[in-house]
Amino acid sequence: MDALSAIQNRRATKRFVTEPLPQDALQKLLEAAYDAPSGANRHPRQYVVVTAREDLDRLAGLHAYCTWFRSAQAALAVLGDSIKSRYWLEDCCVAAENVWLAATAIGLGVGWAAIYQSDDAQETARREDMVREILGVPGTLRVPLLLGVGYPAGAPPARKRPPLAAMVHWGRFGTADSSVTYTLS
Numbered sequence: 001m002d003a004l005s006a007i008q009n010r011r012a013t014k015r016f017v018t019e020p021l022p023q024d025a026l027q028k029l030l031e032a033a034y035d036a037p038s039g040a041n042r043h044p045r046q047y048v049v050v051t052a053r054e055d056l057d058r059l060a061g062l063h064a065y066c067t068w069f070r071s072a073q074a075a076l077a078v079l080g081d082s083i084k085s086r087y088w089l090e091d092c093c094v095a096a097e098n099v100w101l102a103a104t105a106i107g108l109g110v111g112w113a114a115i116y117q118s119d120d121a122q123e124t125a126r127r128e129d130m131v132r133e134i135l136g137v138p139g140t141l142r143v144p145l146l147l148g149v150g151y152p153a154g155a156p157p158a159r160k161r162p163p164l165a166a167m168v169h170w171g172r173f174g175t176a177d178s179s180v181t182y183t184l185s
């Protein structure tokens, strides 16, 4: 699959079949993360690959929006060293997107489980500490997100998003087509 097709076909996947993932598929995803850009080329990322059912089930209990880890066959915890780089968060997110696209290209589904919440330091700390406890991550590393991976069980629901024309301003802000209406529900 070419890059544009992977971008267009990528979806948040929250239902997976029970088939385990081959090691070489996980390796491909890690290499896609490795190939991501890094602010100031500092590469502050670390990854924990989780395949033990018991750990995946524990990760499913992190919050209400990641219970789907119960059917995921693997999780990838993307960790950032905030001492090594001020761009740790961006670096982790851009690596996560690389993984998501690579997974799409090889027929895997990925779900994103938010750990970092920019408006809630307390909830972020609760989630991070729980991941640290489950996966043995040192307190010096941040845990902005987890990815759940597996072969998708069926097609995802139809995609919902605002139209591009409502978001793009050509030349100056204020030129987007404000007549475009949309609902996300």
Ligand SMILES: Cc1cc2nc3c(=O)[nH]c(=O)nc-3n(C[C@H](O)[C@H](O)[C@H](O)COP(=O)(O)O)c2cc1C
Binding pocket: 010, 011, 012, 013, 014, 065, 066, 111, 112, 113, 114, 115, 156, 159
């Ligand atoms: C920063 C970020 C945080 C997200 N957090 C969660 C989450 O905690 N749980 C979840 O099920 N999906 C999460 N998602 C997935 C989004 O809900 C999903 O990308 C969005 O609904 C659009 O669907 P699509 O990815 O299929 O286009 C997250 C995505 C991003 C980029």
